[in-house]
Amino acid sequence: MSFKATLFSLTTVAVLVAAGCSTSRAKPQPLQGSKPQPLQVSNPVMPGDYADPSVIRVGDDYWATATSSEWAPHFPLLHSKDLVNWEQAGVVFESAPEWAEANYWAPELLEDKGQFFVYYTARKKGGPLCVSVATAAQPQGPYTDHGPLVCDPDGSIDGVLIRDENDVPYLVWKQDGNSRGQPTPIWAQRLTEDRTRFAEGSTRQQLIVNDAPWEGSVVEGPYLLKRDGWFYMFYAGGGCCGRTCSYGEGVARSRKLLSGWEKHPSNPIVGANAEWKCPGHGSVVTDASGQSYLLYHAYSARDTVYVGRQAVLDPLTWGTDGWPSINTHQGTGGGKRAPTGFSDEFNGSTVAMGWQWPQGNRPQASVSGGMLTLAPNANRATEPAGAVLARSTNTGQYVAVTALDPGGFASGTQAGLSAFGDPENSVGIRLKGSTLEVWSRQGNKEQTLGSAPAPGGARVYLRMTAREGHFFRFSASNDGSHWLDVGNELNGDFLPPWDRGVRVALTAGGVVGASARFDSLTITPR
Structure with missing residues (x-):
C-alpha cells in the first residue's frame, strides 16, 4: 500500500516547507513591447472548502491562506509555483490563540517591507468578533500572534493592511453592522509602524458603506492596492453563504486613501453565471510577466453548497478608463476542473x-x-x-x-x-x-x-x-x-x-x- 495525496486534498510536500523563498518583491516588468499573456486556468484552483482566499507572490513562489471557520488547525498555508496547482505546506496556527474562541475567518496574508503579516478575524472569548494580526519573518511562518487590534461591539471583520499616499500604514476593516440590522461601513485607521496596533491619537475614517442595491446589507472583504496613481478597493457585497447566497465582487477607487472613493458604475464586476454562483472576497496578485489575477471564492453552480466555497482564479483586465474587469462581466471564467479523489x-x-x-x-x-x-x-x-x-x-x-x-x-x-x-x-x-x-x-x-x-x-x-x-x-x-x-x-x-x-x-x-x-x-x- 502507498500513501496517495490528490490535488484537492492539498496535502503537504515536505520540500516546500524547506524551500528557500526570497522576501524581495520587486515590481515585475513585462518585456518591452510585449503584453502579458494570462494563464490558461481551470477552476477551481483550490478545490474544496477554501473561502476568503488571500494570496501573495514572494520571488518565484506564491503563498496563500483561507478561512478555516470552526475547523482546526486554523488557516491553512498553501504554496504554488504557478498559481494553479497548490499544496498545503503548513498552517498559521496549530493551536488557537489564547484570546479567541471561534469564527476563524478571512485571514489576509501580506508582505510589507520584508515582514509577513496575517490579519484575521476571530471571536473574542465571551465577546465580539475582532480583527487581530500575527507576524512572521517568512511566509510559511512560524507566526507570532499579537492579539486583537479592534473589536467593535457589533463585530469587526476582514482586516487588511495598506499604506497611504505618504507611505503611512493603515488598517482597513469592516464593521459588522449587519449583525444588528445596521449599515456596514468599511473603515481605515492609522497603525503604528510595527503594524500591530493603532497609532496613539488616531481616529477611524469611513471609506465606503453599503449604499448600492446589489450590495444589500453588506459590503465586506476589502482588498486594497495602488496602481497608476489610484487606490483600488476590491470588495464583496450581498449575502455570502448558503443556499440563498447573493454575493458578488465589486471595485471602488480613489486618488487618496481616506477620501474621494467612487464605486465602479458597472458593479459587480463578477457575478453569477451557469458554472459559478455567489463569487467574492478575494485578493490580487501579479505574476512575473506583469499580469494580475484575482483569487476569490465561489460556489460551484452544478454542485452544491455542501462542498463549500472553492477558490477560483481569473485574470484582471485594465481598461483605458482605469477600471479593472474580469471575464467581460460574464462571471467566473476559465475551464471547469473535474473533481478528484x-x-x-x-x-x-x-x-x-x-x-x-x-x-x-x-x-x-x-x-x-x-x-x-x-x-x-x-x-x-x-x-x-x-x-x-x-x-x-x-x-x-x-x-x-x-x-x-x-x-x-x-x-x-x-x-x-x-x-x-x-x-x-x-x-x-x-x-x-x-x-x-x-x-x-x-x-x-x-x-x-x-x-x-x-x-x-x-x-x-x-x-x-x-x-x-x-x-x-x-x-x-x-x-x-x-x-x-x-x-x-x-x-x-x-x-x-x-x-x-x-x-x-x-x-x-x-x-x-x-x-x-x-x-x-x-x-x-x-
Missing part, C-alpha cells in the same frame, strides 16, 4: 497535512504500521463521536470508504464514518460491539435510523455514498467488495452549509478508554 493509507509516521478536527476538540491521533489510531480526549470520551478527524470534499457526488480494525475495542467503543457538519449536526455509520448503526444528530439530538449485524472478519469496511452533497446511503462489508446496505437513504440537508463545507470524518468514542484503528480512507467522485 483522495486516498490515505496511513503509511507515514505522522498524520498527514490537511486532516482537520472541530476547533476546541483536537483528538488523539497517531499513525504507525499503516494504521491510524484515533481516540477522544477524556472530557469527550463518552460522546459517540468524541473524536473526529476529517477531510473536505470537492464534489457533492462521491463514495467514501474506510477500513476499521474491530480487534481490541474497549467495551462500549463506537467508531465509524460520518458526513460531519459540526458537533451538533452530522450523520454516519458506526460499529458498536457486534452491531452496525446508522445514526443522525440534528440540533444536538441523536437518533438511530437503522441497524444490522456487523460482518465478521479482520476488517470491517464502511461505505458512505453521497449525492447532491446531502443525501447519504451507508453500507458495510467484510472484504471491501460485497456490500450490505444498512438503513435507508438519509436527507442531511440540515448539515451546516452556511460558512463551511460538510466533511468526511472518521469518528471514535462512546466510553472512557475508547480507541479505534483505521487502515485507510478513500473518497472517490462519482
Whole structure:
C-alpha cells in the first residue's frame, strides 16, 4: 500500500516547507513591447472548502491562506509555483490563540517591507468578533500572534493592511453592522509602524458603506492596492453563504486613501453565471510577466453548497478608463476542473497535512504500521463521536470508504464514518460491539435510523455514498467488495452549509478508554 495525496486534498510536500523563498518583491516588468499573456486556468484552483482566499507572490513562489471557520488547525498555508496547482505546506496556527474562541475567518496574508503579516478575524472569548494580526519573518511562518487590534461591539471583520499616499500604514476593516440590522461601513485607521496596533491619537475614517442595491446589507472583504496613481478597493457585497447566497465582487477607487472613493458604475464586476454562483472576497496578485489575477471564492453552480466555497482564479483586465474587469462581466471564467479523489493509507509516521478536527476538540491521533489510531480526549470520551478527524470534499457526488480494525475495542467503543457538519449536526455509520448503526444528530439530538449485524472478519469496511452533497446511503462489508446496505437513504440537508463545507470524518468514542484503528480512507467522485 502507498500513501496517495490528490490535488484537492492539498496535502503537504515536505520540500516546500524547506524551500528557500526570497522576501524581495520587486515590481515585475513585462518585456518591452510585449503584453502579458494570462494563464490558461481551470477552476477551481483550490478545490474544496477554501473561502476568503488571500494570496501573495514572494520571488518565484506564491503563498496563500483561507478561512478555516470552526475547523482546526486554523488557516491553512498553501504554496504554488504557478498559481494553479497548490499544496498545503503548513498552517498559521496549530493551536488557537489564547484570546479567541471561534469564527476563524478571512485571514489576509501580506508582505510589507520584508515582514509577513496575517490579519484575521476571530471571536473574542465571551465577546465580539475582532480583527487581530500575527507576524512572521517568512511566509510559511512560524507566526507570532499579537492579539486583537479592534473589536467593535457589533463585530469587526476582514482586516487588511495598506499604506497611504505618504507611505503611512493603515488598517482597513469592516464593521459588522449587519449583525444588528445596521449599515456596514468599511473603515481605515492609522497603525503604528510595527503594524500591530493603532497609532496613539488616531481616529477611524469611513471609506465606503453599503449604499448600492446589489450590495444589500453588506459590503465586506476589502482588498486594497495602488496602481497608476489610484487606490483600488476590491470588495464583496450581498449575502455570502448558503443556499440563498447573493454575493458578488465589486471595485471602488480613489486618488487618496481616506477620501474621494467612487464605486465602479458597472458593479459587480463578477457575478453569477451557469458554472459559478455567489463569487467574492478575494485578493490580487501579479505574476512575473506583469499580469494580475484575482483569487476569490465561489460556489460551484452544478454542485452544491455542501462542498463549500472553492477558490477560483481569473485574470484582471485594465481598461483605458482605469477600471479593472474580469471575464467581460460574464462571471467566473476559465475551464471547469473535474473533481478528484483522495486516498490515505496511513503509511507515514505522522498524520498527514490537511486532516482537520472541530476547533476546541483536537483528538488523539497517531499513525504507525499503516494504521491510524484515533481516540477522544477524556472530557469527550463518552460522546459517540468524541473524536473526529476529517477531510473536505470537492464534489457533492462521491463514495467514501474506510477500513476499521474491530480487534481490541474497549467495551462500549463506537467508531465509524460520518458526513460531519459540526458537533451538533452530522450523520454516519458506526460499529458498536457486534452491531452496525446508522445514526443522525440534528440540533444536538441523536437518533438511530437503522441497524444490522456487523460482518465478521479482520476488517470491517464502511461505505458512505453521497449525492447532491446531502443525501447519504451507508453500507458495510467484510472484504471491501460485497456490500450490505444498512438503513435507508438519509436527507442531511440540515448539515451546516452556511460558512463551511460538510466533511468526511472518521469518528471514535462512546466510553472512557475508547480507541479505534483505521487502515485507510478513500473518497472517490462519482
